[in-house]
Amino acid sequence: MAETIKKILNMLNPFGECKKYRISLWQCPPFLFVLMGLIIIGVIIATYFIATLRIDDPKIVTLIVLAMAAILIVIDYIITRSFERISEASRMKTEFIDIISHQLRSPLVNLKYSLEVLISKKHGKISKKELEYFKILDENIKIMGNLINNLLLISRIESGKLPFKKQEFSLSELTKEIILKFKPFSEASNVKIKLKAKKNLPKVFADPFWLRQIIKNLLDNAIRYIKQKGEVEVKISSKPKKLYFKISDTGVGIPKSEQKYIFQKFFRSKNILKYQTRGSGLGLYISKSILELMGGKIWFESKERKGTTFYFMLPIKK
Amino acid sequence: MKTILFIEDESVLQKTFRDVLEKEGYKIITALDGEIGLRLVKEKKPNLVLLDLVLPKMDGFEVLKELKENKETKDIPVIILTNLEKSEDVDKALELGATTYLVKANYELKEVVEKVKKTLRE
Numbered sequence: 001m002a003e004t005i006k007k008i009l010n011m012l013n014p015f016g017e018c019k020k021y022r023i024s025l026w027q028c029p030p031f032l033f034v035l036m037g038l039i040i041i042g043v044i045i046a047t048y049f050i051a052t053l054r055i056d057d058p059k060i061v062t063l064i065v066l067a068m069a070a071i072l073i074v075i076d077y078i079i080t081r082s083f084e085r086i087s088e089a090s091r092m093k094t095e096f097i098d099i100i101s102h103q104l105r106s107p108l109v110n111l112k113y114s115l116e117v118l119i120s121k122k123h124g125k126i127s128k129k130e131l132e133y134f135k136i137l138d139e140n141i142k143i144m145g146n147l148i149n150n151l152l153l154i155s156r157i158e159s160g161k162l163p164f165k166k167q168e169f170s171l172s173e174l175t176k177e178i179i180l181k182f183k184p185f186s187e188a189s190n191v192k193i194k195l196k197a198k199k200n201l202p203k204v205f206a207d208p209f210w211l212r213q214i215i216k217n218l219l220d221n222a223i224r225y226i227k228q229k230g231e232v233e234v235k236i237s238s239k240p241k242k243l244y245f246k247i248s249d250t251g252v253g254i255p256k257s258e259q260k261y262i263f264q265k266f267f268r269s270k271n272i273l274k275y276q277t278r279g280s281g282l283g284l285y286i287s288k289s290i291l292e293l294m295g296g297k298i299w300f301e302s303k304e305r306k307g308t309t310f311y312f313m314l315p316i317k318k
Numbered sequence: 319m320k321t322i323l324f325i326e327d328e329s330v331l332q333k334t335f336r337d338v339l340e341k342e343g344y345k346i347i348t349a350l351d352g353e354i355g356l357r358l359v360k361e362k363k364p365n366l367v368l369l370d371l372v373l374p375k376m377d378g379f380e381v382l383k384e385l386k387e388n389k390e391t392k393d394i395p396v397i398i399l400t401n402l403e404k405s406e407d408v409d410k411a412l413e414l415g416a417t418t419y420l421v422k423a424n425y426e427l428k429e430v431v432e433k434v435k436k437t438l439r440e
Contacts, residue, residue, distance in 0.1 A: 110331060116427040
């Protein structure tokens with residue numbers, strides 16, 4: 001009995017229900033429902049008073065009030081129903097991605113390990129040609145693995161289950177380290193990387209693991225989207241309470257008409273697709289989501305055929 | 319010859335690991351579900367257990383728990399090899415007494431083999 005009462009009370013508490021949907025109060029059906037209820041009562045009372053002032057026949061007043069109430073209830077029902085559908089669809093999509101990614105992983109692990117046995121040559125010789133093809137398989141398995149990892153990451157971000165371990169650390173040290181690791185790739189692409197960071201910059205307060213992924217993603221994009229040779233410049237600076245990271249490239253740039261979509265999931269710019277078919281269009285979406293979760297911001301400037309500059313800002317202290 | 323018990327419901331993975339670990343000079347026994355796995359630990363007393371967590375009949379956590387509660391089997395090192403990667407799963411398995419926790423997607427085969435060898439040396 002007590003359980004049932006508790007359940008009913010829980011259902012009547014819009015704030016608790018809204019937490020479950022993980023959306024803001026203004027998009028949350030149970031809250032909107034209560035709000036609309038209050039509006040209906042208010043409008044009915046107002047209608048009654050206005051009607052009694054203007055109309056003498058109480059029957060007509062009653063009719064007007066009833067008609068008003070009916071119209072409002074129908075509108076209310078339509079609005080809340082559609083909101084409910086939207087949030088249900090969004091929840092299902094997140095769950096769907098989660099399930100698919102997990103189910104895809106098992107066979108992919110099988111492929112990965114089996115191929116490793118073949119490439120190891122421990123079970124007989126393989127020809128040069130065979131090795132070439134094995135390498136193609138290996139590379140593609142890795143691409144698919146990364147894609148699944150990113151999908152899982154997105155589903156975790158969107159369901160609010162991404163774990164954070166914030167701490168203080170030096171952003172320039174981290175950046176230096178990442179640039180060093182990118183050296184073989186940047187040299188192979190004929191791209192020079194410059195790092196400009198003042199000494200004694202304050203430490204940033206964030207999760208170093210995720211920040212590393214974000215910087216790697218930005219650096220990878222910057223190098224990848226330079227045709228032939230070019231330059232990437234990274235600059236780190238500070239203002240009171242905030243650290244700024246700036247990365248400019250001399251790459252192909254983002255066409256003006258497509259700039260507003262750049263942080264959207266799965267979006268890939270047309271001028272890039274012409275000669276860079278690889279890439280999932282998830283990196284910037286993930287970077288933006290994670291930066292915002294850490295209390296930061298990301299933005300960019302770009303001119304087609306001139307280059308792109310990405311900026312992000314992070315707080316220094318909690 | 320040292321014996322490794324591999325409890326894993328994916329038969330392809332069983333085959334791969336059997337091939338690789340036999341080449342390294344170990345004897346491999348396998349179980350396709352948690353129940354058989356736990357029975358084999360008690361019967362065969364392997365030197366090491368490679369354990370998946372998502373298993374039919376009895377999941378890996380239960381196998382690990384029972385194995386560590388039993389006096390005769392509690393000292394056998396257990397390496398978790400799974401696709402579960404949530405931090406609460408990692409913590410739970412390590413708390414129950416697993417030696418190492420490896421997420422399949424993040425490790426290459428030879429790295430897993432290295433961990434097995436290292437654990438058996440210790």
